[in-house]
Amino acid sequence: MSRVALTIKNAWIALVFQILYVIIQFFSRNIFLENLxxxxxxxxxxxxxILQFLNLSELGIGTAVGFxxxxxxxxxxxxxxxxxxxxxxxxxKRIGFFVLGASLLLLLFFPLFFEDTSIDLTSIIFLFIALxxxxxxxxxxxxxxxxxxxxxxxxxxxxxxxxxxxxxxFLQCIVLIYLQDVMLWILLELLTPFIYIYVxxxxxxxxxxxxxxxxxxxxGVRNNQKGLLKKIKQIxxxxxxxxxSNSTDNIIIFSMVSHSMVxxxxxxxxxxxxxxxxxxxxxDGTNASVGNLVAENNxxxxxxxxxxxxxxxxxxxxxxxxxxxxxxDNLIMLWLGEKYLLSNTILFVLIIIFFMLQVxxxxxxxxxxYGLYDDIWSPVVQSIINxxxxxxxxxxxxxxxxxxxxxxxxxxxxxxxxPYYVFKYGFKINHxxxxxxxxxxxxxxxxxxxxxxxxxxxxxVDSSTNYFLLFIELLKFGLLFFLIYFLILxxxxxxxxxxxxxxxxxxxxxxx
Numbered sequence: 001m002s003r004v005a006l007t008i009k010n011a012w013i014a015l016v017f018q019i020l021y022v023i024i025q026f027f028s029r030n031i032f033l034e035n036l037x038x039x040x041x042x043x044x045x046x047x048x049x050i051l052q053f054l055n056l057s058e059l060g061i062g063t064a065v066g067f068x069x070x071x072x073x074x075x076x077x078x079x080x081x082x083x084x085x086x087x088x089x090x091x092x093k094r095i096g097f098f099v100l101g102a103s104l105l106l107l108l109f110f111p112l113f114f115e116d117t118s119i120d121l122t123s124i125i126f127l128f129i130a131l132x133x134x135x136x137x138x139x140x141x142x143x144x145x146x147x148x149x150x151x152x153x154x155x156x157x158x159x160x161x162x163x164x165x166x167x168x169x170f171l172q173c174i175v176l177i178y179l180q181d182v183m184l185w186i187l188l189e190l191l192t193p194f195i196y197i198y199v200x201x202x203x204x205x206x207x208x209x210x211x212x213x214x215x216x217x218x219x220g221v222r223n224n225q226k227g228l229l230k231k232i233k234q235i236x237x238x239x240x241x242x243x244x245s246n247s248t249d250n251i252i253i254f255s256m257v258s259h260s261m262v263x264x265x266x267x268x269x270x271x272x273x274x275x276x277x278x279x280x281x282x283x284d285g286t287n288a289s290v291g292n293l294v295a296e297n298n299x300x301x302x303x304x305x306x307x308x309x310x311x312x313x314x315x316x317x318x319x320x321x322x323x324x325x326x327x328x329d330n331l332i333m334l335w336l337g338e339k340y341l342l343s344n345t346i347l348f349v350l351i352i353i354f355f356m357l358q359v360x361x362x363x364x365x366x367x368x369x370y371g372l373y374d375d376i377w378s379p380v381v382q383s384i385i386n387x388x389x390x391x392x393x394x395x396x397x398x399x400x401x402x403x404x405x406x407x408x409x410x411x412x413x414x415x416x417x418x419p420y421y422v423f424k425y426g427f428k429i430n431h432x433x434x435x436x437x438x439x440x441x442x443x444x445x446x447x448x449x450x451x452x453x454x455x456x457x458x459x460x461v462d463s464s465t466n467y468f469l470l471f472i473e474l475l476k477f478g479l480l481f482f483l484i485y486f487l488i489l490x491x492x493x494x495x496x497x498x499x500x501x502x503x504x505x506x507x508x509x510x511x512x
Contacts, residue, residue: 014155014158018278021169022277024169026335033263038263039263041266042266047124048131051103051135070369082212083221087221089143095139099136123183129190134190144201144204145200148207150291156207164196168189252390261399267340268332276357283309290366307495308499309495310441318449319478322478327470328347360414360418363418388405419431437495444485444492448485
């Protein structure tokens with residue numbers, strides 16, 4: 001299969017499974033809140049954030065290995081692939097034992113950390129162990145997924161993983177509705193990862209029969225991978241910045257606002273995270289494609305693809321943010337009730353963070369493909385800005401302050417510094433080319449929004465009384481913005497024009 005064909009295959013399979021996962025997660029969240037309570041769900045979300053902190057010990061190994069695999073896969077160098085994957089397993093198993101030890105030590109402090117909660121401590125410990133085991137399995141047995149992803153076969157992992165975890169959510173709902181057994185609910189959280197690992201390893205053996213599962217790591221192998229180890233150390237700092245930006249918000253809210261508020265925020269985050277996942281699944285195969293493109297080292301082709309990605313990301317981000325702002329409150333009202341509504345200001349800041357996350361992705365893809373992680377100071381600065389501002393602002397503005405800190409830190413480092421770094425040290429061209437194109441796409445979005453705003457003022461957004469009416473409202477306003485924005489990009493954005501041409505040729509080829 002060609003690079004484009006594999007990218008499309010990854011995208012449509014990922015999209016189908018993600019939609020199914022979103023649907024069942026959407027309804028299961030309601031069932032979980034009704035049967036387990038706000039405090040329990042808030043505790044679950046906090047435990048997941050704690051485990052993400054422990055996962056910092058992974059130090060970005062997976063990202064570095066993905067980058068290291070692009071060239072050997074392009075050259076079909078099976079010996080090098082075996083060595084890299086074997087070295088990955090060597091590192092991951094040691095990290096797994098470290099995470100296990102750190103988690104057991106952390107358990108000793110649970111009586112102190114959860115002293116103010118009304119939830120039984122035994123249930124909290126059992127839940128933490130279930131989530132921990134799921135993480136440890138990935139360290140000991142699931143690290144082969146990085147080979148599938150780098151080889152543009154991420155759809156294999158998605159098909160297996162999403163099928164198993166959709167089954168888990170379904171069974172957990174059944175357990176709560178008919179048996180009302182919390183321990184059995186947690187037990188399902190513990191058991192389903194074993195099914196995933198078993199099926200995944202079997203598939204990897206079929207796909208790569210030449211892959212050595214238990215490669216002996218000699219001193220020679222370690223010496224050969226010194227460059228990879230250096231890259232891992234650099235990426236570790238970037239993992240720290242990513243964690244502080246994405247995972248400490250819940251911990252700060254849990255400790256400085258309230259336990260239940262984590263569940264309230266979690267409802268908003270679940271919707272936005274699922275949209276992010278939905279979009280990322282569309283682009284699931286593109287990182288490997290970009291890695292392959294960079295391996296070819298054709299600057300002209302790389303820039304064409306970059307601006308196609310940028311135009312498409314702006315288009316998706318623009319359409320998504322409009323729909324989120326129009327329909328979010330109505331969706332929460334229908335889904336969970338007025339009790340779970342947060343202020344419009346919080347929603348607006350969360351939408352800005354969501355928008356930035358979308359339009360930054362083309363830069364992140366090429367940064368990873370080039371292996372540009374020398375700027376180890378940037379995630380440290382981002383982490384400090386985020387934590388300091390979030391703690392200062394939470395004292396004055398409450399929950400809103402936490403997200404203001406996140407938004408400001410991401411803007412300074414991710415939106416301003418990172419593009420400059422990629423264009424100067426990756427593409428090795430003047431970074432002003434990026435700012436010119438980026439600002440133009442901001443203007444296109446602003447123009448589309450302005451036209452949409454004046455047209456939509458003639459229509460009112462009804463307070464929907466059911467999901468179908470809400471869907472019709474969102475479809476009506478979403479389609480209006482979609483058409484306006486599509487026409488503006490098709491007329492003025494060179495990247496979007498190239499993208500339309502690319503898809504047109506692909507469709508014609510398929511028809512013929």
